[in-house]
Amino acid sequence: MSKRKQQLYLVLSGIFITNALLAEIIGVKIFSAEALLGLPGNLTAGVLIWPVVFVTTDIINEYFGREGVLRVSYLTVALILFAFLVIYLTTKLPPAAFWLDVNKTDAQGRPFNIDYAYQSIFRQGGNIIVGSIVAFFVAQVLDATVFQLLRRATAGRYVWLRATGSTLVSQLVDSFVVLFVAFYLFGNWTLEQVLSVANTNYWYKFAAAILLTPVLYLAHFLIDRYVGREAAA
Numbered sequence: 327m328s329k330r331k332q333q334l335y336l337v338l339s340g341i342f343i344t345n346a347l348l349a350e351i352i353g354v355k356i357f358s359a360e361a362l363l364g365l366p367g368n369l370t371a372g373v374l375i376w377p378v379v380f381v382t383t384d385i386i387n388e389y390f391g392r393e394g395v396l397r398v399s400y401l402t403v404a405l406i407l408f409a410f411l412v413i414y415l416t417t418k419l420p421p422a423a424f425w426l427d428v429n430k431t432d433a434q435g436r437p438f439n440i441d442y443a444y445q446s447i448f449r450q451g452g453n454i455i456v457g458s459i460v461a462f463f464v465a466q467v468l469d470a471t472v473f474q475l476l477r478r479a480t481a482g483r484y485v486w487l488r489a490t491g492s493t494l495v496s497q498l499v500d501s502f503v504v505l506f507v508a509f510y511l512f513g514n515w516t517l518e519q520v521l522s523v524a525n526t527n528y529w530y531k532f533a534a535a536i537l538l539t540p541v542l543y544l545a546h547f548l549i550d551r552y553v554g555r556e557a558a559a
Contacts, residue, residue, distance in 0.1 A: 330553045335390055339398045342382040345375050346402050347409055350458050354447065359526055367526035377534035380469065380497065384489040385545050387473045389558065395470040403463055410455050417449045457508025461500045469496035485546060486539050493535040501528040 353372030360366055387395045421441035424430075432438040469492045476488035502524045509515035550558045 328553070328557060331389075331557060334549065334553060335386070335394065338382055338386050339401075342379060342386065342398055343402050343405060345378040345382070346462065347406055349373075349376050349379065350406050350462075351409065351413075353458065354454065356523075359530070363530075368523055369526055369530060370523075373527050373530055376531065377538055380493045380531075380535065381489075381538050381541060381545075383466065383469055384473060384493065384542060385549070387470055387492075388477075388485070388489075388546070389549065389553075392470040392474050395466060395473075399463065399466040399470075403459060406459065406462075407455075413448045417445045453508045453512030456512065457504045457506070460507055461504035464503060465496040465500035468499055469493060472496065485542055489542050490535050490539060494532060497531040497535070498528055501525075501531065 349372035352375075353370045355371040356368050357371055359369045383395055386398065421444075425440040430438050430440070472495050473488050473492035476484075476491050480487060502520070505515070505520045505524050505527075510517060510520050
């Protein structure tokens with residue numbers, strides 16, 4: 327592999343891992359899609375940057391194949407587990423005395439326990455961790471496989487079709503699996519709640535995949551120029 331191809335894979339992998347890790351950490355927050363985007367229902371905060379992950383997945387798949395995607399996906403899963411472990415251990419550290427000051431209040435004058443807030447935010451339940459890891463891995467394998475099937479079926483033409491098609495299939499599974507495992511199998515959500523949030527998450531990702539299609543063509547143009555058309559081919 328040439329130096330430029332190595333650098334390209336390193337940069338793409340860095341973007342992929344950083345955004346996947348951030349999405350897992352911030353995904354604990356559920357926000358009102360109606361208040362922010364005018365959409366019915368709620369979304370997990372992680373979906374805001376998740377489009378970057380599946381766009382990067384498609385670019386890696388295009389230039390480094392299914393093996394290139396799976397290699398960085400395995401590494402990402404390991405790093406996510408490591409991050410959750412480190413975060414969990416930090417919640418076990420004894421808090422500084424001023425963190426437990428009973429006279430500390432928030433902006434509204436209510437009693438505020440910083441250590442409790444820290445643990446509430448960062449100590450995600452095992453159900454969320456298991457659900458997100460399973461969904462991420464299944465979706466990545468599915469995305470990489472469908473992408474290559476469409477690439478071969480179209481003889482390398484129609485970048486938009488293989489990129490968008492693979493994303494729409496994989497994210498349909500991802501949006502449902504993470505919530506089903508985390509909140510239905512190991513939680514107390516009803517199947518209706520799971521389907522409601524999963525539906526909103528998926529249609530957001532669907533719209534993002536369509537809107538980001540021009541980014542894929544721009545990335546192709548820039549990468550072809552960077553590594554050279556012969557190396558890119």
